[in-house]
Amino acid sequence: MIRNFCIIAHIDHGKSTLADRMLQATGVVQPRDMKAQYLDRMDIERERGITIKSQAVRMPWEDENGVTYALNMIDTPGHVDFTYEVSRSLAACEGAILLVDAAQGIEAQTLANLYLAMENDLTIIPVLNKIDLPAAQPEKYAAELAHLIGGDPDDVLRVSGKTGEGVEALLDQIVRQLPPPVGDAEAPARAMIFDSVYDTYRGVVTYIRVVDGMLQPRERIKMMSTGATHELLEIGVSAPEPVPTKGLGVGEVGYLITGVKDVRQSKVGDTVTNLNRPADQQLSGYADPKPMVFSGLYPIDGSDYPILRDALDKLQLNDAALVYEPETSVALGFGFRVGFLGLLHLEIVRERLEREFNLDLISTAPNVVYDVVTEDKEVVTVTNPSEFPEGKILEVREPMVSATVIAPSEFVGAIMELCQGKRGVLGGMDYLSEERVEMRYRLPLAEIVFDFFDQLKSRTRGYASLDWKADGEQVADLVKVDILLQGDQVDAFSAITHKDKAYSYGVMMTRKLRELIPRQQFEVPIQAAIGSRIIARENIRAIRKDVLAKCYGGDISRKRKLLEKQKEGKKRMKMFGRVEVPQEAFIAALSSDSSADKKK
Numbered sequence: 001m002i003r004n005f006c007i008i009a010h011i012d013h014g015k016s017t018l019a020d021r022m023l024q025a026t027g028v029v030q031p032r033d034m035k036a037q038y039l040d041r042m043d044i045e046r047e048r049g050i051t052i053k054s055q056a057v058r059m060p061w062e063d064e065n066g067v068t069y070a071l072n073m074i075d076t077p078g079h080v081d082f083t084y085e086v087s088r089s090l091a092a093c094e095g096a097i098l099l100v101d102a103a104q105g106i107e108a109q110t111l112a113n114l115y116l117a118m119e120n121d122l123t124i125i126p127v128l129n130k131i132d133l134p135a136a137q138p139e140k141y142a143a144e145l146a147h148l149i150g151g152d153p154d155d156v157l158r159v160s161g162k163t164g165e166g167v168e169a170l171l172d173q174i175v176r177q178l179p180p181p182v183g184d185a186e187a188p189a190r191a192m193i194f195d196s197v198y199d200t201y202r203g204v205v206t207y208i209r210v211v212d213g214m215l216q217p218r219e220r221i222k223m224m225s226t227g228a229t230h231e232l233l234e235i236g237v238s239a240p241e242p243v244p245t246k247g248l249g250v251g252e253v254g255y256l257i258t259g260v261k262d263v264r265q266s267k268v269g270d271t272v273t274n275l276n277r278p279a280d281q282q283l284s285g286y287a288d289p290k291p292m293v294f295s296g297l298y299p300i301d302g303s304d305y306p307i308l309r310d311a312l313d314k315l316q317l318n319d320a321a322l323v324y325e326p327e328t329s330v331a332l333g334f335g336f337r338v339g340f341l342g343l344l345h346l347e348i349v350r351e352r353l354e355r356e357f358n359l360d361l362i363s364t365a366p367n368v369v370y371d372v373v374t375e376d377k378e379v380v381t382v383t384n385p386s387e388f389p390e391g392k393i394l395e396v397r398e399p400m401v402s403a404t405v406i407a408p409s410e411f412v413g414a415i416m417e418l419c420q421g422k423r424g425v426l427g428g429m430d431y432l433s434e435e436r437v438e439m440r441y442r443l444p445l446a447e448i449v450f451d452f453f454d455q456l457k458s459r460t461r462g463y464a465s466l467d468w469k470a471d472g473e474q475v476a477d478l479v480k481v482d483i484l485l486q487g488d489q490v491d492a493f494s495a496i497t498h499k500d501k502a503y504s505y506g507v508m509m510t511r512k513l514r515e516l517i518p519r520q521q522f523e524v525p526i527q528a529a530i531g532s533r534i535i536a537r538e539n540i541r542a543i544r545k546d547v548l549a550k551c552y553g554g555d556i557s558r559k560r561k562l563l564e565k566q567k568e569g570k571k572r573m574k575m576f577g578r579v580e581v582p583q584e585a586f587i588a589a590l591s592s593d594s595s596a597d598k599k600k
């Protein structure tokens, strides 16, 4: 008897904590082994209190008639950057627990995840969490939830992941309400890969859900999309530590190990079948995660470049959403252009590179991907402003998102003002209750991916929540702004912006550089330009830097020392034409610009 379910919730509504309590209530983790966020294996997940990778775990649960069920729980990430992980997990389940913080109510990702679950035809069990909080308003939010998904407010379960209250009743309801998995036990095996993870000791561990038939150790399996075959070295369940079994049958969730070293050989969304008796139809897979923002990553010390390359290779083993290719910049030297799902993803990758591989990195201001149509109708995909085609351009298309904002209704005006300022178009508005409203906007990705969320939070005193998903492209009035030092373009500072914002970018960047670049022996103009048109200009005045002026005596050795020192200082300088720029100036100019993403 099997029940497969996942927990879906807005970020911080308590999924991981509830999962911990379930592990305890079912006895699979002993109290002495318990640690918070048991299923979050990465250090960064623990430290930041967020879930990045999905995890599956099997737990036994006995119903009131003494029948024991195997419950497979799949813990999913809550942040919008990792939504693609959620949809994969959902496809492996028959049911979802829709968890809502009893002191907060429905938030934007509650809705987004609910819609995903509904698209996957899952049975939904509404649950209010954190009922131990003094600020909890279970009656009010039970009504909100019942209104949203239909049904009676009294049927909304109430639990506390902190105290464990209501968790056993919830496990009983999972057994009672969720349908058992259906599949054909006699058919050729078909199993869906919903995650694959690189483990230093075991190689690639592939998480699967068997739909039809049976997979057994030692047999040869085939990946249906590539035709690659492997021997099944081990198959088993996570309980939550890996436990090898004699095979996995219909509806079962577990892992398999084949000895491959690269997660790309065990592609998420692929169907695993038996080589001797293969299935003819693949299961419908998932859309590949698509990078949304790109940034250049450069080692501060140029000799670290090979280390950075190896480190990215290693991280990619575990993160199929990470894409990169080598790139060179006049200002920053050799590095990589890296694609990310969002700014949180960028921040996490960068932190892992610095921490796990001891690298000091500089990242260029992130940008979204543009399609530029040139005069001869060629479409150029631009992931780096320096690739923006020269010459006449027919149109520039930018990626769009559809965004949902949920907030108390008193903030409707403030939210509208913000979204309009970001070139958003209102798509619709619904009241969830008398005082809370859901607003739907279509907005350019470039306008929301950077500081939108912070601005939204500050205009709504922290009450608004946001969710968004990709929604096609639009033609827009976009231009490339270049920054020139004495007439020479500095590639790391080029940016693609909306025409109305080009001027303010130009002014901001030229001012910043004027402050950061030391004076030279001659006057240096810093200009911002669109094509050949100058839109902003600052000057660095000339000085004559005479290091010898300090030495009045005739001590020649001291003079020589000073000259040597000056020469050394120059090594860390980059030359732009005749202009010397210390690398620190670039770092300072770029780092203050990259708005850190806050937890959403």
Ligand SMILES: Nc1nc2c(ncn2[C@@H]2O[C@H](COP(=O)(O)OP(=O)(O)OP(=O)(O)O)[C@@H](O)[C@H]2O)c(=O)[nH]1
Pocket (backbone or CB within 6 Å): 009, 010, 011, 012, 013, 014, 015, 016, 017, 018, 049, 050, 051, 076, 077, 078, 079, 129, 130, 131, 132, 133, 159, 160, 161, 162, 163
């Ligand atoms: N008082 C109280 N606090 C809770 C309860 N459940 C979770 N919390 C707290 O709420 C915060 C978020 O809990 P998590 O379990 O990390 O939330 P999450 O939804 O898993 O977050 P992500 O994995 O990042 O999506 C933590 O500080 C928990 O200690 C509860 O029942 N009562």
